[in-house]
Every structure is written in structure tokens, then in C-alpha cells.
């Protein structure tokens with residue numbers, strides 16, 4: 069017999085609680101080969117990430133990739149690991165706390181913010197469970213991917229659906245698929261760049277580096293490429309940059325097939341070799357700093373630029389838990405929770421009262 073997660077203690081007379089579930093990619097539990105093997109096995113088994121026939125991919129993943137990659141990746145993670153653990157996770161918790169504080173001030177009714185990671189811990193199911201325990205009957209799901217991709221946002225939706233399959237009472241759910249052009253987000257990015265330049269000076273070229281996806285996904289209709297360009301263009305416009313002063317590039321490719329181009333590493337080498345001396349890189353698609361920004365961009369790609377003739381390389385940090393970023397996320401939450409209605413709950417409450425009255429009538 070199938071059993072579901074029940075809500076037996078629900079009090080109809082309480083003011084409805086709004087749950088906000090922040091979601092991100094996830095990270096290994098430790099910077100070690102065994103932890104990386106567990107994490108990568110879950111991550112790379114996701115059909116949204118690799119679309120090869122399952123049997124073929126299973127042999128490649130378990131027969132080749134998981135034998136070599138965990139140890140190599142663990143070494144990279146060791147370079148960015150902090151006392152608070154993985155930067156991605158540690159910063160995500162700060163985002164949760166700060167967003168909770170702002171929303172508690174702005175909401176008239178109770179609001180609870182939780183975090184769930186697509187791969188690893190805490191899982192999306194664990195984040196949802198926290199909200200279920202808080203009796204949140206309306207949940208806003210916010211994947212922290214400003215630009216939609218099937219591989220990131222789409223996959224997060226799958227995990228959400230899988231977790232909710234086990235619930236008896238499905239709450240009101242809103243899911244934000246993207247916020248790549250949301251003005252407060254664009255403003256936070258532009259402000260972060262300006263603040264950085266006020267201290268470190270303006271570069272010859274600003275690179276907007278986004279995580280890549282296979283070109284095949286783009287040709288199949290994934291809107292990611294277009295949304296990355298729109299984010300970059302809006303920020304560049306706000307900064308008043310000319311076309312020659314900025315460029316969009318794509319990083320973090322995986323495997324042998326072609327990914328979105330131009331590639332970040334190749335572009336940096338080309339720029340250095342053609343006389344561009346000062347560059348700054350911002351990874352506007354990453355809500356928090358992680359392996360792909362701190363190691364790949366700020367360590368590996370910095371070295372490539374400097375080794376090939378470049379003179380100054382600046383990595384502009386992700387928005388992380390900056391005040392303007394959290395304010396932008398709060399504005400998003402407020403925008404998308406306006407549609408929640410109390411009606412269904414009020415109806416239930418009235419219904420319960422009606423049933424009591426009916427029972428009393430029958431007895432008399």
C-alpha cells in the first residue's frame with residue numbers, strides 16, 4: 069500500500085503561512101574523492117544533464133568518468149573549501165537568513181524561507197519538509213538560476229515534482245522559471261560592477277561569463293543562450309558601455325561535444341595575445357560563488373590570461389548575500405506571491421464550521 073506524508077495536525081483557524089524555497093545546484097559534502105563520487109554519481113545520472121540513452125551513459129559514467137573525475141575534482145574543491153564548508157552551501161545559508169529577515173518585515177502573514185539543493189544535501193525534499201512542518205500551504209519555489217535552462221531550472225522542477233509525489237496535500241505552488249531581466253537583479257549586478265571599478269579601476273574589457281550548455285540543447289530550443297545575452301546587454305546598457313567594452317562568453321564545458329561559444333578560456337587567451345591588457349570577469353548567472361567561479365575563473369582562467377600576455381585580471385564576485393541581491397530576491401518573492409489567494413483556506417474553514425452546525429442540527 070502506498071503511504072503519503074500526511075498533515076493531520078492542520079489548524080484551520082491559523083493565518084496561512086507562506087513558504088519560500090530557495091534552490092540551487094548543490095555541492096559535495098566534503099572535498100574528498102568518495103564524497104565527490106557520491107555527488108557526481110547523482111548529478112551526472114540526471115537525464116536533464118546528459119541525454120544519451122540510459123544504458124550507454126551508465127557504462128560511460130560508471131566505467132570511465134566516476135573512476136577518474138572524483139579525485140581530480142576533489143583537488144579543485146580543496147582549493148576553495150573554507151572553514152564553513154563549501155562556499156556554495158555556506159553562502160546559501162546566509163542568503164536564507166537575510167531573506168527571512170527582510171520578508172518577515174515586509175509580510176503581514178507568517179513566512180518561512182528554506183533551502184533545498186538539486187544534488188547532495190540539504191536536498192529539495194528536505195527543504196520542502198521544513199516548509200511542510202511549518203504548515204506552509206502556499207509555497208514559492210525560487211531556483212537561484214536567473215537564466216532558464218533545461219539542465220538547471222528544468223531539472224530543479226523535476227526534483228520538486230518527485231518530492232511532492234509523496235505528499236497527501238499538495239500546497240499552492242508557484243515556480244519562478246527565470247529572472248534574467250528582472251530590474252532589481254540587473255541593478256544589483258550593475259551596482260556591484262561599479263563598486264568594484266571604483267576600487268580597482270575600469271578594465272579594457274568586461275567579460276560576462278556564463279556556465280555553458282551543449283550547443284545541441286540550444287538548437288533544441290533551450291532559451292538559455294538568449295537569456296544570458298539579455299542579462300549582459302541590460303547590465304552593459306545600465307553601465308553605459310560601448311559594444312567594444314563588453315562580451316558574453318561561456319565556461320565549464322564537459323565532455324567532447326561542442327558547447328555554447330565563445331568559450332571563456334579561449335577568449336581570454338585570444339584577448340591576451342591580441343594586446344588587451346586589463347580584463348574583468350563577472351559570472352552573472354551564478355547566484356553564489358562556487359567551484360566554477362572561484363577555481364575555474366579566478367584561479368585557472370586568471371592564470372591563462374596572465375601567462376599569455378595579459379597584465380591585470382579581476383574577478384568580480386557573485387552577488388552572494390549582498391544587500392542589493394537579497395533585496396532583489398525579496399522583490400521577486402513579493403511579486404510572485406501576490407497571486408496567492410486565501411480563498412481555498414477560508415472556504416475550508418467555513419466548510420468545517422458548516423459541518424459542525426449540521427451535526428448539531430441533526431442531534432437536536
Ligand SMILES: C=CC1=C(C)c2cc3[nH]c(cc4nc(cc5[nH]c(cc1n2)c(C)c5CCC(=O)O)C(CCC(=O)O)=C4C)c(C)c3C=C
Pocket residue numbers: 093094095096117118137141154156213217219220279280281282292320322353354357358359360
Ligand atoms: C554535462 C554536464 C553539465 C551541464 C549540462 C551543466 C549545466 C549547468 N551547471 C550549472 C551550475 C553549476 N555547475 C557546477 C559544477 C559542475 N557542473 C558539471 C557539469 C555540467 N553542468 C560538473 C561535472 C560539475 C562538478 C564539478 C566538476 O567536477 O567539475 C557548479 C558548482 C558546484 C559547486 O559545488 O561549487 C554550479 C553552480 C548551471 C547553471 C548549468 C546550466 C545552465
Ligand SMILES: [Fe+2]
Pocket residue numbers: 279320
Ligand atoms: Fe555545471
Ligand SMILES: [Fe+2]
Pocket residue numbers: 320321359360364
Ligand atoms: Fe568547471
